[in-house]
Amino acid sequence: MSFNSRKISAEINRILFVKNLSYNVTSEELYDLFGRFGSIRQIRLGNAQGTKGTAFVVYDELQDAKTACDKLSGFNFQSRYLVVLYHQPDKNMLASAAAAQIPGSNGENADAVGATPKRRMEFS
Template identity: 70%
Template sequence: MSSRNSKLAPEVNRALFVKNLSYNVSPEELFDLFGKFGPIRQVRQGIANNTKGTAFVVYEDVTDAKQACDKLNGFNFQNRYLVVLYHQPDKMVKSKEDLEARRESLAQLKRQHGRSPSSPRTPVRDRRAILAQGKTPTKAHSGGSARARVVRFADSLRTTVEPCA
């Protein structure tokens, strides 16, 4: 690493992760936008349902990547504000592991408390029956106003709830 690059933060690298892109953006448009900051080695655009609107841009030089990240993060491109971050593969792997652990923990809690992961929530007609019996569902008060509030539970059913003191 040259002395010029040794002054950069450790997370700074040549690969940028870009999100909040329009689904209609072309790779050529990305090359034009990011190419203003230096030579680009590669642009990889997400095409799967869970990666649409994202891209990776890899520069030849780390200082060009830093300049692009500084200038284009928050830039309005095709009526969308871009989020440009440095690619951090270690965080992506950790994030994926954390997500799996949270999903497994949630499934275990659902099994423990008697609700299977795929079982539906209480249907609307059951909620209406509960309300018809005179039981009122409890909701946390969001604060702010001291007036009575109308809370809508179903299309044809309204009830007035007094705010907490």
């Protein structure tokens, strides 16, 4: 195996984004499930209308997050198949910036013409 093939992909990080959770899941249940793969720094469970059924899981160690993502993506938890992804804030910011672009030849963005920019998803 070459040195480059052992290198961890740039998309892998300590923060996992989890979707398709039961609306009734508790933080404690998520700590029990995700804690099997390593020490967890924080879990942010979405509880607003647009964020229910999602959570962010932050691990202390990169390798623990990778293992959890590999093992729990597609895992049946509370009769639902989990979708576990690496949080990619750069891609989210790029997507928001692209959505704010106004078609035309001058390339102005929405802020330049006074339109309201999209708000970032907030967890409470």
